[in-house]
Amino acid sequence: MPLRLPAWTATLTWKSACFIVVMCCTLAAVLGALVHVAVTRQTVATARDKALGKLHDASRSYEAGENLPPDSAIDPAGLPASLRSLAVSGQRGTIVSDYEGRPVMWAAAPADGRALATAVDYSQSARTINGLDQAIIGSSVLAIGGTLLVGAFAVTRVTRRLHQTATVARRITQGDLDARVGDARTKDPARRQDEVATVAAALDTMAGSLQSKLLSEQRFTADVAHELRTPLTGLQAASELLPEGRPTQLVQERVRTMRQLTEDLLEISRLDSGSEQVETDLHRLAAVAERAVRASGTATEVVVVRDVYVETDRRRLERVLGNLIANAHKHGRAPVVLTVDGPVVTVRDHGDGYPEYLVAHGPQRFRSGAGGGGGAGGPKGHGLGLTIAVGQAAVLGAELVFRNAGAEEGGGAVAALTLPAPSPAEPGPTA
Secondary structure (H helix, E strand, C coil), X not given: CCCCCCHHHHCHHHHHHHHHHHHHHHHHHHHHHHHHHHHHHHHHHHHHHHHHHHHHHHHHHHHHCCCCCCCEEEXXXXXXXXXXXXXXXXXXXXXXEEECCEEEEEEEEEECCEEEEEEEECHHHHHHHHHHHHHHHHHHHHHHHHHHHHHHHHHHHHHHHHHHHHHHHHHHHCCCCCCCCCCHHHHCCCCCCCHHHHHHHHHHHHHXXXXXXXXXXXXXXXXXXXXXXXXXXXXXXHHCCCCCCHHHHHHHHHHHHHHHHHHHHHHHHHHHHCCCCCCCEEEEHHHHHHHHHHHHCCCEEEEEEECCEEEECHHHHHHHHHHHXXXXXXXXXXXXXXXXXCCEEEEECCCCCCCHHHHHHCCCCCCCCCCCCCCCCCCCCCCHHXXXXXXXXXXXXXXXXXXXXXXXXXCCEXXXXXXXXXXXXXXXXXX
């Protein structure tokens, strides 16, 4: 199984920190190596010149038959073999090696088939180079740490603004069209805007434009529904005066359908505007469910697995359940079963199931779809029943989920309504 990095390693802050550290380490390594090589070369050259100068004095003393200077001798015991061989072959040379526990710069020259060698203490030079290396490492660590802190501060300021912009975008997606980023850089025209401020300003502009268009559509829907109410009321009254017969029944049925559609449009308009007020009270969930089934006038089976008391708006809850029951009977097949299991109420039919788009994205207004038992957009459905159910559930703070039962469950469409904060079943107010 491939190794997966933690999610936080994908953040811009982490990537920026890694980039800063890598670049600082690379730069420190290159500069440190250049300084180390230059200083080491200069230090070695100085020690070599000193050793060769001392070797020159020793050679003059040897040729004159005088005593050799201190730390000079013919074939000394500590002379490295490679330098001894070079001197015996007739050449001069130098080398740094450890002698008696300390670094020494050796210089050797030929002397009658032997090696005349002299030694110069290299300890101070070695300490200088080691101190330089430690200084380079220490300053590099400090520079990397300081750069990382400054870079992290700068990047965090940018990412914080990006997170704020993303949060506002999510709030807009969830329906909060009043959400705005309000970046300070976009409010002052004289202040230069960076890329994040440009994105924030574009998001605020988009949200404002979207809010204006949606409000305009909501007003249009509400106005149309209100204007249709009066002629439809008159039309219904006129249809009652027609002589009895099949044509009259058809006219009256269409008028009732139009009036119901108008009322649904008005209800959706109120839900969209967020002007709905919830009047909650403590109710026994099973009793509310049974009341909704009786009001629907359908042959719906009620199964109570576990009853609870819930604090909710009974009228809105009955509206949600009534729409789910009506949709199941209209677009699904019997038997239709309503089940109360704690705070969860499910309405299930045994038809062909919901359309795929509805399960994936929820009900869509006025969308028609072929062959979907229980689907909001079946051939005969205008799709407002389930849309209203979802809107009223949101007002109640409940969650309404649509799914299709598997073949092992017998198939069918399942709508599950989960109510918030149930109270234990105990004597109290009833629906």
